[in-house]
């Protein structure tokens with residue numbers, strides 16, 4: 838819960854939240870409730886991490902409701918390979934400690950080119966597309982669905998990360 842104020846700076850940022858499945862937070866209490874849900878979630882159903890860079894909260898990676906996972910960084914940290922590093926570490930962690938998780942999936946708006954590039958280069962495979970899947974503060978969004986199985990995660994296991 839100590840990370841709520843720093844995460845609020847990210848979840849209230851319009852650029853960071855453009856393709857998120859819900860609108861930017863406008864009150865700290867929203868972020869506090871968001872983190873409280875993660876803290877309360879059982880380890881069986883979720884696996885979430887705060888990303889810190891040099892002691893500063895930079896974002897989060899993980900799955901609040903497995904097998905769907907997601908990630909977000911404050912724009913101050915974009916373009917430095919940090920999402921690549923964080924998601925790779927997450928895949929390594931899942932592969933090595935959670936044999937019950939056989940697949941991870943994510944749903945990305947096709948306009949979110951950074952996120953699409955990120956998962957494609959990490960070996961996620963496209964499993965489908967759909968239009969007008971969710972309506973947020975920017976209007977209707979479309980989805981490309983991506984997934985990675987344990988064979989895909991295995992690339993990140995052990996000393997390769």
Ligand SMILES: CC(C)(COP(=O)(O)OP(=O)(O)OC[C@H]1O[C@@H](n2cnc3c(N)ncnc32)[C@H](O)[C@@H]1OP(=O)(O)O)[C@@H](O)C(=O)NCCC(=O)NCCS
Nearest residue numbers: 853908909910915916917918919920921950951952954955
């Ligand atoms: C998606 C996000 C996490 C990427 O973070 P990042 O740390 O900047 O990503 P990386 O630096 O690891 O780059 C990953 C790849 O995307 C590419 N990339 C990054 N920003 C890009 C952009 N704006 N346009 C096109 N490609 C981009 C990088 O070049 C890299 O590919 P490469 O290795 O072939 O060069 C970040 O933009 C973000 O937090 N966005 C808002 C939240 C969000 O949309 N989350 C996903 C919801 S589905």
